[in-house]
Amino acid sequence: MSNEPAKRVRVWDPALRICHWLLAVLVIVNWCLGKFGPNVMTLHFWLGYAILSLLVFRVIWGFIGPAPARFSTFIPGPRALMRYLKGILRREPSNWPGHNPAGAISVIAILLVLGWQVVSGLMADPDDFINVGPLASAVGSGTARQAVGWHHLGANLILIFVLLHLAAILFYRLWKHEDLVRPMITGWKWVRRR
Amino acid sequence: MNVLKTAILSASLAIPLPLFAQDADDAIEARHGYMKMLSIEMGKLSGMAKGEIEYDEAAAQAAANNLAALSNYDLPSLFVEGSSSDDNGDSDALPAIWQNTEDFGAKFAGFREAAAAAPAAVTGGQGNIGAALQTLGGACKDCHDDYRKPD
Known part of the structure; x- marks a missing residue:
């Protein structure tokens, strides 16, 4: 840790913040629609397409966006990750300028599982003749049928990842005295150069 | 007489198990055939709903009549003991x-x-097929969600 004082820096650009909160809302709403929503899943489909567009945007932003949004900035090597994890229980803010190495792994994991969910949903044919994914006929009926199972698995994974995400935010807030939510709203984060 | 009695008794004791397994196999096969028949009729209606098949009132009604006729068959009676997905690899019927x-x-x-x-819902034009199909498909989904193995 450097001894420099923490500075308030604008790390999250507006597009990234809007993308984050839209994604959070849409994923929660669509998860609930999938589990408890009407049998005719038209809205679930449309929100799924919206989530797909957000994912596409986030991946593009990961290459052309501002530095804190770029994959090349935040994806850690194994050594950086291990070093960070060793100190993770210290009761002090990370003051990390952007995604810390553990958070970066979670970003990638969440993007992957949401991608998995979108793709399996597009391919799924649950044999009810109304909620047939637009790619179901292209992948064949066997795969389309299996995709329904993958989609159910994905829903469970998403639930786990969302709960982990919230647990991590609480852990940083209560144990490390670092508020990760406000920076995602305002864009400004207390940062220490390292 | 005693010999015959013993023979009948031992036979009746020995038969049930294989007969039982045969019952389950038959029931599973019958269920799959039943579902296939539903799926053929549903396929006609969904084809018309999507515009892949040209709407024809008589054909739509015939498909719906077949579905109605099939629905009067006592399907639950085919879900005999020993025919769940836990008992038989061919079965997608959840033990639930x-x-x-x-x-x-x-x-x-x-x-x-x-x-x-x-049958009444699918008459009167291609525009009516969608809603009729959604009601039918919703009933499929209602049951599949809870009782069909997702794989």
Whole structure:
């Protein structure tokens, strides 16, 4: 840790913040629609397409966006990750300028599982003749049928990842005295150069 | 006489198990055939709903009539003991069916109700097929969600 004082820096650009909160809302709403929503899943489909567009945007932003949004900035090597994890229980803010190495792994994991969910949903044919994914006929009926199972698995994974995400935010807030939510709203984060 | 009695008794004791397994195999095969028949009729309606098949009132009604006729068959009686997905690799019927026979019956009754309304619902133009199909498909989904193995 450097001894420099923490500075308030604008790390999250507006597009990234809007993308984050839209994604959070849409994923929660669509998860609930999938589990408890009407049998005719038209809205679930449309929100799924919206989530797909957000994912596409986030991946593009990961290459052309501002530095804190770029994959090349935040994806850690194994050594950086291990070093960070060793100190993770210290009761002090990370003051990390952007995604810390553990958070970066979670970003990638969440993007992957949401991608998995979108793709399996597009391919799924649950044999009810109304909620047939637009790619179901292209992948064949066997795969389309299996995709329904993958989609159910994905829903469970998403639930786990969302709960982990919230647990991590609480852990940083209560144990490390670092508020990760406000920076995602305002864009400004207390940062220490390292 | 005694010999005959013993023979009958031993035969009746020995037969049930293989007969039971045969019952389950037959029931599973019959169920799959039943579902295939439903799927053929549903496929006609969904083809018309999507515009892949040209709408024809008589054909739509014939498909709906077949669904209604099929729905009057007592399908739950084919879900015999030993024919769940745990008992037989060919079966997609979740064991939950046998733990919730009443709800399972109610879900099938829901399909029967939807199918009974279908012949009238699919008449009067291609625009009506969608809503009719959604009611029918909703009944499929209602039951599949809880009682069909997702794989």
